[in-house]
Amino acid sequence: MTTSKSEVAYALVSERIVNGAYSPGYRLVLGTIADELGCSVVPVREAIRRLEAEGLVHFTRNVGATVAQVDSTLYLHTMQTLAVIEPAATALAASAMDEAWLAKAQDLNDQMRQCLEAFDPVAFTELNNEFHQQLYSQCPNPHILDLVQRGWRRLAAMRASSFTHIPHRARQSVEEHQHLLELIRVHASPREIEEAARAHRTNTLNAYLAQANMDPSVI
Amino acid sequence: MTTSKSEVAYALVSERIVNGAYSPGYRLVLGTIADELGCSVVPVREAIRRLEAEGLVHFTRNVGATVAQVDSTLYLHTMQTLAVIEPAATALAASAMDEAWLAKAQDLNDQMRQCLEAFDPVAFTELNNEFHQQLYSQCPNPHILDLVQRGWRRLAAMRASSFTHIPHRARQSVEEHQHLLELIRVHASPREIEEAARAHRTNTLNAYLAQANMDPSVI
DNA sequence: GCACACTAGATCGTATACGATTTGATGTAC
DNA sequence: GTACATCAAATCGTATACGATCTAGTGTGC
Structure with a gap:
């Protein structure tokens, strides 16, 4: 394996947000994305927190992540x-x-x-x-x-x-x-x-x- | 618990880097920091990847993290x-x-x-x-x-x-x-x-x- | 003495599992 | 009908465990 799963998850979600497949407000559920990628939730979680740092997703503790709302x-x-x-x-x-x-x-x-x-x-x-x-x-x-x-x-x-x-x-x-x-x-x-x-x-x-x-x- | 352990880990490592307790080049070993905090490596890992995004630490896959070298x-x-x-x-x-x-x-x-x-x-x-x-x-x-x-x-x-x-x-x-x-x-x-x-x-x-x-x- | 292959220890990456928290729905009192 | 308490389902947060990978040290051939 040359690229880690968290990298793959980051690339996937990032791409979908930037090209609009995931619209603002879209709920990013760890388990769902993990299933789609065929991996566990841990690397997905890491990817999402990185996207949060970039400002592309909004994250609330114990609640989850959504694509950042645009106003x-x-x-x-x-x-x-x-x-x-x-x-x-x-x-x-x-x-x-x-x-x-x-x-x-x-x-x-x-x-x-x-x-x-x-x-x-x-x-x-x-x-x-x-x-x-x-x-x-x-x-x-x-x-x-x-x-x-x-x-x-x-x-x-x-x-x-x-x-x-x-x-x-x-x-x-x-x-x-x-x-x-x-x-x-x-x-x-x-x-x-x-x-x-x-x-x-x-x-x-x-x-x-x-x-x-x-x-x-x-x- | 009002703040998550990954937040605590982030705050701790971040503070130590900024105030110089961890010098540039210092090796950040997940297990060691986890033991010190009394938690597992997962939240520590998350904290370190966030610090990487900020540019404070350098991270290499399968090798680990070090405090960013300053030149x-x-x-x-x-x-x-x-x-x-x-x-x-x-x-x-x-x-x-x-x-x-x-x-x-x-x-x-x-x-x-x-x-x-x-x-x-x-x-x-x-x-x-x-x-x-x-x-x-x-x-x-x-x-x-x-x-x-x-x-x-x-x-x-x-x-x-x-x-x-x-x-x-x-x-x-x-x-x-x-x-x-x-x-x-x-x-x-x-x-x-x-x-x-x-x-x-x-x-x-x-x-x-x-x-x-x-x-x-x-x- | 040098270069290279190999091995052991350390460390990372992630799957799995389970407790903690939130949310929304349902039921009850007024 | 409204407000509030209760509960169950969904989802998150993290501990633990184990396979994968790297590093450094040892040994061997030349």
Whole structure:
């Protein structure tokens, strides 16, 4: 056995939460998952407590675990956290962004632009995830990288439950990506890159707030 | 029983790592800790895996856990992470900083100043921790708050192993705290507060780099 | 003397079992 | 009909046990 059962359990439950198979509020019963995996409850329990630490599940002693409920406040808090960390990760990664990197990022954004013409929001969302992953992928600080990845996983879990959709924001998003790529191409300072990345995330957050008719002060 | 045994185990091991009783590299043997706590290995194992997720312990399958080794790179990565998150947390907390809050923060910084006169580095460090905790304590975003607290716990664990000491930086630190408090007192914008807090953290980081004769580019 | 195979002890990983706790339903008093 | 006590089913928390795996030490061939 090369991977432990608790790892398998973690991967399974994690994947199902992130892709939406387990919706927010879904009750995670240890015995049920253990039966499905053909193992005992101990490794399942361990996996679930790890997911709790990540914020993907809510856990109550002697009661059990459920997939974390998503409300607008939680969504905004997650967006806000990413708005802090992703720009920093991007700026730190800047020095590692070479021509090959730029070409791939540019290609992803070009594909996103095509999705706009083709009215394909599903592919657009997928490409957007990839683009952002590309942005921070070269971050040399593993702690910061880990935080960004966890944040995006949470965001993915929330979006899988079709909680958000801001269609009219898509086109502006592509342009902001492009602006960011130009800054990287001309070797702008890390600070400039960070600011541009933060502006991008803040704009997305504000677009959501506006759509939901929420006051920016709620966060 | 009001708290579970895994919570007790987590609290015990965590405390010992943070206060330095368990030094980096210390071998955490499940059975030994279980015996000491008078419980079985299962809850201890759970506690240790949680500490692993926090980055305080290093864990290898089928081999066991050790307290995370601290090297300068790890230390710098942790400092860098805090340099991103703590200023954001402070800026977000700004609106909740009232007169009572200011009075307490000012008092802490005044005590730090007195420690300088009295040449009491131990008390100074303790007060510094309290001051920073006060800075981000009112942060309304629980995710960001959690990240800052974890970062400081890691830093505390590293410092407990007397890895760092930058005496000549102390006085400047107090002045930077004071500057930050003035900005808060006059209700400066969140952005200004964030920038000042970040400058403070960046200066601390650079002071360490200079003392260690390291090039800032190492990070 | 060095490299490699082997063995024994230590330690981990997880199955099983059972007591503890919670929850929701049922029954009873008012 | 409402409030509260009671009880049973579901589920969790952890002790115990044992097989699996790693590590270090020993021995053997060269």
